[in-house]
Amino acid sequence: MLEVEDVRKTFAVRRRTGRLRRTRVNVDAVDGISFTVGAGEFVGYLGPNGAGKSTTIKMLTGILTPSSGRVRVAGLDPVRQRTTLARRIGVVFGQRTTLWWDLPLRDSLALIRHLYRVDRAAHRTRLAELTEVLELGAFLDTPVRQLSLGQRMCGDLAAALVHDPEILVLDEPTIGLDVISKATVRAFLSRLGAERGTTILLTTHDLGDIERLCRRVMVIDHGRLAYDGSLERLRATADADRILVVDLAHPQAPIEVDGARLIRTDGPRQWLAIPPDGNAAAVVAGVAARYDVEDIALREPDIEDVVTRLYRTGAAAGFRWEPDRL
Numbered sequence: 001m002l003e004v005e006d007v008r009k010t011f012a013v014r015r016r017t018g019r020l021r022r023t024r025v026n027v028d029a030v031d032g033i034s035f036t037v038g039a040g041e042f043v044g045y046l047g048p049n050g051a052g053k054s055t056t057i058k059m060l061t062g063i064l065t066p067s068s069g070r071v072r073v074a075g076l077d078p079v080r081q082r083t084t085l086a087r088r089i090g091v092v093f094g095q096r097t098t099l100w101w102d103l104p105l106r107d108s109l110a111l112i113r114h115l116y117r118v119d120r121a122a123h124r125t126r127l128a129e130l131t132e133v134l135e136l137g138a139f140l141d142t143p144v145r146q147l148s149l150g151q152r153m154c155g156d157l158a159a160a161l162v163h164d165p166e167i168l169v170l171d172e173p174t175i176g177l178d179v180i181s182k183a184t185v186r187a188f189l190s191r192l193g194a195e196r197g198t199t200i201l202l203t204t205h206d207l208g209d210i211e212r213l214c215r216r217v218m219v220i221d222h223g224r225l226a227y228d229g230s231l232e233r234l235r236a237t238a239d240a241d242r243i244l245v246v247d248l249a250h251p252q253a254p255i256e257v258d259g260a261r262l263i264r265t266d267g268p269r270q271w272l273a274i275p276p277d278g279n280a281a282a283v284v285a286g287v288a289a290r291y292d293v294e295d296i297a298l299r300e301p302d303i304e305d306v307v308t309r310l311y312r313t314g315a316a317a318g319f320r321w322e323p324d325r326l
């Protein structure tokens with residue numbers, strides 16, 4: 001569905017190089033990336049600020065022309081065949097709306113129907129479906145400017161999907177949303193992928209989105225792909241320890257147990273690191289047998305931690321858990 005082959009995008013920018021001098025320099029926003037996304041895949045696209053995510057999305061949707069390389073979306077050239085592509089793709093930018101500010105949501109969606117020339121009956125059916133799953137009913141007749149951020153995002157999702165596209169590209173759809181709106185958006189996207197088989201590319205800084213929705217993750221850093229694979233493999237390559245948090249009945253001597261090492265103590269609470277290939281059940285049993293334990297909890301490697309290390313090192317190898325981040 002999405003084919004990106006050795007794509008680059010270079011921007012010429014003027015930078016101050018002296019008190020009065022300005023020099024033209026080239027910024028490689030995207031620096032030779034290649035990937036393909038198959039029909040029905042749900043892929044997370046991650047990267048720190050300025051990594052090249054939005055530039056990639058703009059090239060996929062025909063807003064920007066690549067400096068070199070080849071982009072195909074649903075077999076189409078996004079720049080040359082932008083109008084044809086528009087009927088097959090939906091795009092949501094979390095930072096801005098495609099809705100008409102002064103119009104009720106219902107009228108915005110009706111205008112979009114005209115733009116895409118969706119026939120009236122199909123639109124009615126689709127709108128009814130979207131109204132139900134996105135819970136739009138309560139604010140369909142409210143002007144967009146009066147909607148909350150979460151309601152507006154649901155409206156934007158509906159606007160991107162009224163013409164029933166097979167591909168959906170989302171740029172930060174959960175930015176600024178409260179936990180309830182986030183949950184609504186995530187549940188909707190998950191259903192969309194599972195039930196309609198929509199191909200979805202999701203750019204986000206929210207790792208909760210990725211954990212709940214995507215099996216595959218691509219990480220871009222300084223314009224290059226730093227990782228492309230499953231979330232599980234990303235965690236596994238990160239080689240991070242699991243952490244056992246033990247609450248003792250009262251402060252006791254540092255715990256000594258086979259298969260784990262003590263990394264921190266704080267009063268009656270002690271933290272043990274279990275290596276990725278260690279046996280957590282045996283460690284828990286060992287601790288419970290020899291110490292007076294009140295509570296015990298096992299923490300999996302934290303995806304935030306894994307990704308931060310990936311950004312820092314630019315490679316998904318050799319990570320070690322840092323106790324100072326506990």
Ligand SMILES: Nc1ncnc2c1ncn2[C@@H]1O[C@H](COP(=O)(O)OP(=O)(O)OP(=O)(O)O)[C@@H](O)[C@H]1O
Pocket residue numbers: 011012013027028029030047048049050051052053054055056
């Ligand atoms: N129109 C432009 N002109 C000049 N430089 C640009 C332009 N658009 C993007 N850039 C530069 O290209 C690089 C990548 O920007 P891009 O917006 O793609 O990053 P991003 O990963 O989407 O970041 P963020 O997470 O902050 O949105 C940055 O260094 C940015 O300053």
